[in-house]
Amino acid sequence: MSLGYVYSEFEVVRDIQKCINCHICEKECANEVHSFSSKHKIMLADDTKCVNCHRCVEKCPVRALKIVKTNHAFRENGNWNENLIKQIFKQSQEGGVLLSSMGNPNKEPIYWDKILLNASQVTNPPIDPLREPMETKVFLGKKTDKIERDENNNIINNLSAGIELNTPIMFSAMSYGSVSYNTHMCLAKSAKELGICYNTGEGGLHKDLYEYGKNTIVQVASGRFGVHKDYLNAGVAIEIKMGQGAKPGIGGHLPGNKIVEDVSKTRMIPKGADAISPAPHHDIYSIEDLRQLIYSLKEATDYKKPILVKVAAVHNISAIASGIARSGADIIVIDGYRGGTGAAPTMIRDNVGIPIELALASVDQRLRDEGIRHKVSLVVGGSIRSSADVVKAIALGADAVYIGTAALLALGCHLCRSCQTGKCNWGIATQQPDLVKRLDTEIGTQRLINLINAWTHEIKEMMGGMGINSIEALKGNRLMLRGIGLNDRELSILGIKHAGE
Amino acid sequence: MLKEGQFRNLSGCAISGIFSKDGTAIKGDKIIKSIKIMHDRSNGLGGGFAGYGIYPEYKDNYAFHVFYDSLKSKKECEEFLDRHFEIVNLSKIPTKKVASITDEPLIWRYFVNPLPHKLVDSQLEEREFVCRCVNKVNTFIDGAYIFSSGKNMGVFKAVGYPEDVGEFYRLDEYEGYCWTAHGRYPTNTPGWWGGAHPFALLDYSVVHNGEISSYDANRRYIEMFGYKCNLLTDTEVITYIFDYLLRRKKLTPKESSLVVSAPFWSTIDKLPQNEKEQLTYLRNMFSGLLITGPFSIILGYEGGMMALNDRLKLRSMVVGEKDNMVYIASEESAIRVIEPNLDKIWSPKGGEAVIVELNK
Numbered sequence: 001m002s003l004g005y006v007y008s009e010f011e012v013v014r015d016i017q018k019c020i021n022c023h024i025c026e027k028e029c030a031n032e033v034h035s036f037s038s039k040h041k042i043m044l045a046d047d048t049k050c051v052n053c054h055r056c057v058e059k060c061p062v063r064a065l066k067i068v069k070t071n072h073a074f075r076e077n078g079n080w081n082e083n084l085i086k087q088i089f090k091q092s093q094e095g096g097v098l099l100s101s102m103g104n105p106n107k108e109p110i111y112w113d114k115i116l117l118n119a120s121q122v123t124n125p126p127i128d129p130l131r132e133p134m135e136t137k138v139f140l141g142k143k144t145d146k147i148e149r150d151e152n153n154n155i156i157n158n159l160s161a162g163i164e165l166n167t168p169i170m171f172s173a174m175s176y177g178s179v180s181y182n183t184h185m186c187l188a189k190s191a192k193e194l195g196i197c198y199n200t201g202e203g204g205l206h207k208d209l210y211e212y213g214k215n216t217i218v219q220v221a222s223g224r225f226g227v228h229k230d231y232l233n234a235g236v237a238i239e240i241k242m243g244q245g246a247k248p249g250i251g252g253h254l255p256g257n258k259i260v261e262d263v264s265k266t267r268m269i270p271k272g273a274d275a276i277s278p279a280p281h282h283d284i285y286s287i288e289d290l291r292q293l294i295y296s297l298k299e300a301t302d303y304k305k306p307i308l309v310k311v312a313a314v315h316n317i318s319a320i321a322s323g324i325a326r327s328g329a330d331i332i333v334i335d336g337y338r339g340g341t342g343a344a345p346t347m348i349r350d351n352v353g354i355p356i357e358l359a360l361a362s363v364d365q366r367l368r369d370e371g372i373r374h375k376v377s378l379v380v381g382g383s384i385r386s387s388a389d390v391v392k393a394i395a396l397g398a399d400a401v402y403i404g405t406a407a408l409l410a411l412g413c414h415l416c417r418s419c420q421t422g423k424c425n426w427g428i429a430t431q432q433p434d435l436v437k438r439l440d441t442e443i444g445t446q447r448l449i450n451l452i453n454a455w456t457h458e459i460k461e462m463m464g465g466m467g468i469n470s471i472e473a474l475k476g477n478r479l480m481l482r483g484i485g486l487n488d489r490e491l492s493i494l495g496i497k498h499a500g501e
Numbered sequence: 502m503l504k505e506g507q508f509r510n511l512s513g514c515a516i517s518g519i520f521s522k523d524g525t526a527i528k529g530d531k532i533i534k535s536i537k538i539m540h541d542r543s544n545g546l547g548g549g550f551a552g553y554g555i556y557p558e559y560k561d562n563y564a565f566h567v568f569y570d571s572l573k574s575k576k577e578c579e580e581f582l583d584r585h586f587e588i589v590n591l592s593k594i595p596t597k598k599v600a601s602i603t604d605e606p607l608i609w610r611y612f613v614n615p616l617p618h619k620l621v622d623s624q625l626e627e628r629e630f631v632c633r634c635v636n637k638v639n640t641f642i643d644g645a646y647i648f649s650s651g652k653n654m655g656v657f658k659a660v661g662y663p664e665d666v667g668e669f670y671r672l673d674e675y676e677g678y679c680w681t682a683h684g685r686y687p688t689n690t691p692g693w694w695g696g697a698h699p700f701a702l703l704d705y706s707v708v709h710n711g712e713i714s715s716y717d718a719n720r721r722y723i724e725m726f727g728y729k730c731n732l733l734t735d736t737e738v739i740t741y742i743f744d745y746l747l748r749r750k751k752l753t754p755k756e757s758s759l760v761v762s763a764p765f766w767s768t769i770d771k772l773p774q775n776e777k778e779q780l781t782y783l784r785n786m787f788s789g790l791l792i793t794g795p796f797s798i799i800l801g802y803e804g805g806m807m808a809l810n811d812r813l814k815l816r817s818m819v820v821g822e823k824d825n826m827v828y829i830a831s832e833e834s835a836i837r838v839i840e841p842n843l844d845k846i847w848s849p850k851g852g853e854a855v856i857v858e859l860n861k
Contacts, residue, residue, distance in 0.1 A: 473715030
């Protein structure tokens, strides 16, 4: 019976007149799409294996390849779309949970795209960042209530440890194991050069990367992989991961084939064994328990490291955030439902959680209503796609943002959304040595530096246009935002006016 | 059409200030003369003055200046004042008919002290108690608006050109050691006297020229601490910021200037370690109170006056000195017209606070 057959999503189109049978496409494709037909003396392609990652297209020396979406179609149906039909075929064949990678790709509203920025005209001059200082430095961490002075009446620095960033952008958690050694190296090196931070994710910290500690946030998640005293003290801050936007309410699963020698050492688990993070932290079943972990980590690091607590944006996020703020956390991280992932059950990824824009707006307002916004910093991610998204996030009330997907795109990711296979042709989401080495760490590092510098420059241009010359005057400055095509309820949650008002 | 306070009101302006360091009395007509010459910087939609040291006979009482829309609101407010304060004296504020000043509300003045048992019951520091009472009246008693509430000082303001407003309030009959003045050029039409400047809380008064781009960041920050920005004007939020920093956080005027008009990081990085730490602390601790966008302000407070520009100096402001007198104004002409022979005149740099206080 041939019921399992589903026509491939993409077709590899080869211009036979251009093709020189050099076999580069065959060597470059870890999915084994390309092969040589000795009978016909031409290169062939097995479309069913293609994930549309563009590796062969970019490496083809004679530009003979392109990948197109197939026009093979099901009968059109407004209710049963192609994806749903294919999912049913697949599940009735294999009986498993559907897996996906990267963020929710569906066509839900993207609020960033429905928010417009202000600019100065006449009554207030715009400022030119090429001619005037334009500041993007940010401090993350809690502020105290009391000013203390010494005998000479000088103010005593009574602020607890925080994070200083040259620009309000950080690389979000991606574990060594889910991504390659070279990926981590690029993130660490560029973070150092940029004066920002990257995040280890839940995979421990490779010994080679300890030297980038001043630009590292180490993560403690439910599996506790790679956590030990030196690790906790290695970075500038510790992030407790309670949840992730792509898969709120569930843990993680790194398949054994990605647990190679070095990953096994770094994670402190046996080689080849699946690394399974439980859905909850089994020592945190309540907010009081979270407080205990926060203070355990502070004790272990002598109160020298601020603690971030990362949660997925879910329905009751503002009350949750308020609870976290009162539990001793220095920084709250909220991850929206569009956030990326190395692998998540498709149904969870596409149906659980709420947009980061709404979560951010309501958390920021709630913390202000309670008079505690200054006692905690707010970092958001999932998904921030451009410098304009960064500006909008800060104007809604964020202190800084996390980017994950955008950073991977800079490193060569083409968003084929197949990370879970471990066969990333770009050397990012893989542990196969032949694939990993394709990511040149020098080039990768430079590309990340370029990206963040470019965004920072754009942020300065947008701030200057608004007549603002320091990022703190943008933070929570919602009058600089207007909605377009939003209803009253959406505007009131975002705390902004509609364009024209 | 929306009333003042229901929309964000942007305005350009003229400001002027006079301070006598040895406390010599300055008559109110002098400040009128100064602000008058900058007539073209206002558009007749608001003018006002603040005088310090003008009520020596009541210097230990809070002087409330109140606008009432009706006798009903007056009755309601006076009942409230009776319940919370001992009223030492009350009267209409003397005015004179001026053709261009119309639609005046009822304008009353009260010299008061908090009732001791009320104050004790509130468990508040005296000035905080007064501040909260003022906010209560302004927020909850319809048609009543306390626009001046300090000791031995008073604000006088109206819709009109500032020189007409000064004449209306008969300021030539008052004298004090410090005066500030404001002529308003709003880009929306205000119809309300309370919206004119100076804006004052306790003895802090602010006159301001500019349009701050950090407004909503500042507003949303300061509102966390019990302030309510009812008027949606820059001056209101700036006054609250200074009240918060000076009275509640006990910063010095100089330190407060380093918060709202903070030096750039590039400047801070070049300073000696100790100074660098102090400035970094202030910027980090009060990041939500940095003010950006063009402004020049004069802050009046008991015994002192501070003038401050935005960090880029996007608004004109000059300072002149003659013996014990200090003059500050948007334009040099406004100083020269009252003191042609200055010892010194200069333009303070962006973010450089000019602070003058009574000789000890």
